[in-house]
Amino acid sequence: MADKIVVHDFNLYYGENQALKDIELNIEEKKVTALIGPSGCGKSTFLRSINRMNDLIPGVRTTGSIKIDGKNVYSEEQDLVLLRKHVGMVFQQPNPFPLSIYDNIAYGPRIHGIKDRKKLDEIVERTLTQANLWDEVKDRLHSSALGLSGGQQQRLVIARVLAVQPDVILMDEPASALDPISTERLEELIIQLKEEYTIVIVTHNMQQAARVSDMTAFFLNGEIIEYSETNRLFTNPSDSRTEDYISGRFG
């Protein structure tokens, strides 16, 4: 399998504080890669480095490279808007816009220049179907997205991301605000999506990482302690700190 994202010698500083240290990571195409670790270990920071959302925070400095399809996203020529079109992101809190369900999905495509009504209709139906939400909302596409449940909102947000046709999807603890049933549906969706997309997911829930991911990276204090196939990491970790963490001794 080809490597979609190659991270080399990546460091990130918040002012004087080093939040990420010498990160080396190869993320495979069309696989789900889980990032686990205790709070404050840098896994979310790392995730947000991939689509450069950390640029929004004043005082952030980075060294090293993150290459997607061989192109360094931290190079001078990198167009941030283009990068974020290719690398979609789903956040911890479902964050639909205060618009109708239809307009939430059509938002990105419209701004990126698609005006044709038929085309937009087609995108809305396709992405909502992909996100397993179509049957639940097809009769109320024009009512407010804020009327949906948390789980539905999170799937709507995923559909909204799919509508701008990314090839990488970053998920930052996408299920942490959801109930168990919604979480299960979201996990099914993630497994479906890896047919077409490369997915990187940050999660606090180790069972979740074990259920949905192919590869898992264990972060601790801004470093990657261990990175291997999910099965191996959870059944036969090679580092004692990984073992302590997954067996619940800390974190």
Next chain:
Amino acid sequence: MNAKLVDRIATVVFYLITFLIVGILIGLIGFILYRGVQVIDWEFITEAPGSLLTGGGGVGPQLFNSFYLLVLTMLITIPLGLGGGIYMAEYAKPGRITQMIRTSIEVLSSLPSIVVGLFGLLVFVQYTGWGFSLIAGALALTVFNLPLMVRIVEQALTAVPREQKEAALALGITHWQTILRVLLPAALPGIVTGTILAAGRVFGEAAALMFTAGMTSPMIDFTDWNPASPTSPLNPFRPASTLAVHIWKVNAESIVADAKEVASGASALLVIAVLIFNLFARWLGRFIHARLTSSSKA
């Protein structure tokens, strides 16, 4: 004393304070309306003031001037205020320069209105050569309203949840489009409230206008709507007294025969106008907000 008793006393005290404030307000508005409504009739609303000695007539031009000045001021204030607010909320980096801008805005907003009036007299009336004019009045009022407007737009924008902004940026939407299509619609209710507050000052301001828009209204012809014509009500370069200035003037010039009646009627009219304007602005804000945030029609 036990905590429960203190809690109860505190509750009663807060209720009393609230009733007191509401009571004063009702008393004040009731008094103004009671005194004024007897004077207000169609003639009072539409006619120009009678001569100084005989009295009579109405405050028609003044009423029109108040609203027209409001429109002119808002035409200048809203775009500048939006621009300044957006800059402060989205572009200004924390640091000494931003801090200096913020301090300047605060100083500007606390200037006494008579000082702004004299400044306006010097710059907008004399230096520009426009003389007493609506445009000079509108610019002087902008000096007051701009800081208020900037602050309110900034606060409304920063109050939009961060998740909304991140969602938009993460979709590959540019900063400007995010401001225009996500932040501004979400901040609109706050911006409308701010605009109403700023507008209220336009209706009520007298000191700054005496020296800029002037205390007299020339003969204006309400059938002539060509803004370039000197007798047109729309001409921004004509002098114009507003309701608030007119109230001050008839009271100050004690020779006016029916000064009391005119003042009472004009005060009541001013209160009613502000009330109507507020209700309308709130309705408009809700309407636009609903249009921007609900579905677009198929």
